[in-house]
Amino acid sequence: MSNFSVHSRAAHSAHDVAVHVLDLEGELDAHTASDLEAAFEQCRAEDHHRIIVNGADLDYISSAGLGVFMAYVEDVREAGGDIKIANLKPKVYNVFDLLGFPMLFDIEDTEEEALARFEENAEDAPEPSDAPGENRIA
Amino acid sequence: MDASETRSADPPSPAAGHSPQQRTDQQRTERFDLRALYETSSLLSSSLELDFVLGNLLLTALSKLLVTRGAVLLWRPAEGGYRVAATKGGTQMEEGTVLALDDERRSLDRDDDGEPMRGAGVPAPLRERGVALALPLRSGERRLGLLVLGPKATGAPFADAEVEFVASLASMSAAAVGNALLVEELRTANRDLDGKVQQMNTLFDLSQEMGAIREEARLGKLLSYALMGQMAVRRHLFLLRQDDDDAEDDSANGPRRPFQTVVRGGGADDVEVTPALTEAICGRRKLVRPADEDGASWDALAEAGFDIVLPIRHRDEVCAALALGPKLTGAPYETGDIEFLYSLGNLAYTSLRNARLLEEQIEKERLEQEIALARQAQQRLLPQQLPAANGVELAARTVPSREVGGDYYDVLSLPGRADDESERLLLAIADVTGKGVAASLLMANVQAARKLADQPGQSAGVVARAGPHPEVAHTLDYVNAGHNPPMLLRAGGELERLETGGLLLGVMSGADYDSGRVELAEGDTLAIFTDGATEAMNPDDEEFGEARLAESLRAHRDVSAEGVLDAVFEDVRAFAGAPAPLGDDLTMVVLRVP
Numbered sequence: 001m002s003n004f005s006v007h008s009r010a011a012h013s014a015h016d017v018a019v020h021v022l023d024l025e026g027e028l029d030a031h032t033a034s035d036l037e038a039a040f041e042q043c044r045a046e047d048h049h050r051i052i053v054n055g056a057d058l059d060y061i062s063s064a065g066l067g068v069f070m071a072y073v074e075d076v077r078e079a080g081g082d083i084k085i086a087n088l089k090p091k092v093y094n095v096f097d098l099l100g101f102p103m104l105f106d107i108e109d110t111e112e113e114a115l116a117r118f119e120e121n122a123e124d125a126p127e128p129s130d131a132p133g134e135n136r137i138a
Numbered sequence: 139m140d141a142s143e144t145r146s147a148d149p150p151s152p153a154a155g156h157s158p159q160q161r162t163d164q165q166r167t168e169r170f171d172l173r174a175l176y177e178t179s180s181l182l183s184s185s186l187e188l189d190f191v192l193g194n195l196l197l198t199a200l201s202k203l204l205v206t207r208g209a210v211l212l213w214r215p216a217e218g219g220y221r222v223a224a225t226k227g228g229t230q231m232e233e234g235t236v237l238a239l240d241d242e243r244r245s246l247d248r249d250d251d252g253e254p255m256r257g258a259g260v261p262a263p264l265r266e267r268g269v270a271l272a273l274p275l276r277s278g279e280r281r282l283g284l285l286v287l288g289p290k291a292t293g294a295p296f297a298d299a300e301v302e303f304v305a306s307l308a309s310m311s312a313a314a315v316g317n318a319l320l321v322e323e324l325r326t327a328n329r330d331l332d333g334k335v336q337q338m339n340t341l342f343d344l345s346q347e348m349g350a351i352r353e354e355a356r357l358g359k360l361l362s363y364a365l366m367g368q369m370a371v372r373r374h375l376f377l378l379r380q381d382d383d384d385a386e387d388d389s390a391n392g393p394r395r396p397f398q399t400v401v402r403g404g405g406a407d408d409v410e411v412t413p414a415l416t417e418a419i420c421g422r423r424k425l426v427r428p429a430d431e432d433g434a435s436w437d438a439l440a441e442a443g444f445d446i447v448l449p450i451r452h453r454d455e456v457c458a459a460l461a462l463g464p465k466l467t468g469a470p471y472e473t474g475d476i477e478f479l480y481s482l483g484n485l486a487y488t489s490l491r492n493a494r495l496l497e498e499q500i501e502k503e504r505l506e507q508e509i510a511l512a513r514q515a516q517q518r519l520l521p522q523q524l525p526a527a528n529g530v531e532l533a534a535r536t537v538p539s540r541e542v543g544g545d546y547y548d549v550l551s552l553p554g555r556a557d558d559e560s561e562r563l564l565l566a567i568a569d570v571t572g573k574g575v576a577a578s579l580l581m582a583n584v585q586a587a588r589k590l591a592d593q594p595g596q597s598a599g600v601v602a603r604a605g606p607h608p609e610v611a612h613t614l615d616y617v618n619a620g621h622n623p624p625m626l627l628r629a630g631g632e633l634e635r636l637e638t639g640g641l642l643l644g645v646m647s648g649a650d651y652d653s654g655r656v657e658l659a660e661g662d663t664l665a666i667f668t669d670g671a672t673e674a675m676n677p678d679d680e681e682f683g684e685a686r687l688a689e690s691l692r693a694h695r696d697v698s699a700e701g702v703l704d705a706v707f708e709d710v711r712a713f714a715g716a717p718a719p720l721g722d723d724l725t726m727v728v729l730r731v732p
Binding site for chain 1: 329332333336339340343344346347348356359360362363364365366367368369370372403404465466467468469
């Protein structure tokens with residue numbers, strides 16, 4: 001039984017940049033990676049290239065799950081968009097951080113910040129984001 | 139780190155001189171010195187951040203001694219010397235570099251007595267970098283590193299009191315440095331451990347999932363995701379050698395089984411997997427960095443942007459290979475990464491291999507089921523019950539070999555003709571060339587056609603018609619279309635063969651067939667059989683043969699038709715070494731005139 005789900009919805013920034021949001025819920029691992037894959041495929045089919053992945057309800061991510069981001073981000077960027085990541089729980093952020101993903105992805109604390117980043121320049125390559133403070137190992 | 143953080147930055151102590159106030163100055167200096175030491179020490183002890191501790195230690199030392207540049211080197215035996223951990227001012231040392239502090243007089247790497255080193259006493263590599271004073275940092279017996287300082291800005295030599303002060307500073311700060319180092323080590327260890335745990339999780343996650351999947355494409359995709367996620371790499375290639383079932387075939391002489399590409403991603407499309415590349419990879423046992431190798435195959439991989447190639451071995455033979463481009467984070471592949479990649483490569487190899495084996499097994503079982511169905515159908519085509527015949531005994535049997543065979547026999551009672559009311563019996567036997575479902579289908583066709591001519595494919599058959607005749611008991615008309623000639627054993631023991639006929643059926647359309655006629659008298663036994671009888675093999679690879687068959691018939695011809703059949707089948711089985719399955723269907727029809 002899969003305990004992972006992706007819900008997609010449209011969002012708009014303050015200056016009306018259309019962005020597609022994927023809300024992840026549950027555990028993203030080798031078994032459920034195909035669900036996220038399908039969601040990205042659908043984004044591609046529907047020409048949504050500005051994507052925010054909201055991890056507010058994401059409880060776990062495995063390397064295979066991270067790999068899905070890697071597999072799609074290049075195409076999305078080539079199409080002038082980006083995959084930005086927001087609202088990660090500390091435990092999940094830690095995995096992103098451990099594997100060096102903050103260097104490769106724009107990871108924001110909130111969806112609003114991620115929206116704002118799209119506003120800055122949707123076609124910009126993402127800059128490394130800062131780690132949320134609580135994820136530092138004390 | 140800026141100077142505002144150094145609350146202990148006292149005004150520089152005046153250089154020792156000979157003024158009238160000398161004594162008072164001396165006392166004040168000592169008091170300042172003591173306060174500076176105390177404040178610096180308590181400030182440093184309040185923090186566990188190494189950068190903060192080292193930065194403040196340096197700033198205090200610089201300001202107290204009027205020195206413009208200094209550095210802290212940390213003792214890193216694993217890295218082969220002292221690492222530059224913090225610098226202030228324009229030192230000729232870059233943070234992060236490791237210095238081996240050996241010189242002609244002594245090796246500081248081995249021998250550190252804890253005493254301040256000044257002027258010519260400073261190890262040469264440091265002197266060359268402008269160091270005028272070096273103070274060991276020790277926490278108890280533990281060697282931590284060195285606090286090194288350039289010359290005084292005034293150009294004056296260091297006074298003994300200054301050296302003493304900074305030695306005390308180094309000594310009092312060492313505990314804080316030691317603590318901060320421990321915390322840093324712990325932090326690194328924690329992170330390394332987190333990394334290991336993450337790798338283990340990945341392997342566990344993947345082995346669970348891969349074990350449940352048997353579609354090769356899906357397995358490949360999972361491998362891709364795991365690689366990209368764990369290593370932050372895009373360009374990757376996973377190659378798998380073709381089946382290694384026949385390990386003997388892969389001799390050192392013959393060509394190696396080629397690699398097949400199972401997974402490629404991240405711009406790895408332009409790599410051609412050539413036989414030379416297979417050869418190159420299979421000749422390796424360990425990690426290869428194509429850029430460091432000579433040869434066209436390695437060059438091609440390096441040009442395509444592959445940094446590392448891992449040969450995956452199974453039973454001491456390279457059976458797969460994993461090639462990766464650079465990590466996008468710019469980090470190098472560490473030992474731990476390589477270990478992980480070998481585990482992942484092995485997992486992928488095993489999963490793909492198992493998936494293929496499972497697929498083959500399923501295919502085999504499906505085929506076996508089909509064969510069983512075909513065999514059932516075939517058995518139903520054969521007469522379930524022989525017709526009753528007046529004046530002759532009939533017996534017929536077929537023993538299929540392991541596979542579905544193409545043997546066919548039939549015995550039919552034909553209606554009497556208007557001009558001849560006598561009973562007519564039709565015997566038929568056929569052996570379709572080849573075996574398997576197709577052969578048995580053809581056999582079914584043969585039966586449906588009811589006549590043994592104009593069939594597609596090849597079959598051999600004998601049709602014999604036996605009927606009453608005024609002078610003798612029975613007349614037998616027959617056509618032999620390339621079948622083993624039936625044996626007619628006369629009551630007296632003489633053997634005749636029914637050979638008249640023509641070519642195998644279906645070999646040539648429109649072929650003509652002759653028919654032969656023999657008469658059957660009391661005590662005669664006719665055996666029509668397929669080559670399963672004569673070609674049955676014993677363990678020494680000898681055939682049962684026609685002579686043994688004739689002998690067996692002759693020996694048992696006095697019993698009933700059923701008895702003859704039993705005896706002959708028994709002889710064939712005994713010869714072949716029961717209970718080994720026969721290589722071919724064994725079919726025989728016996729007609730005996732009692």
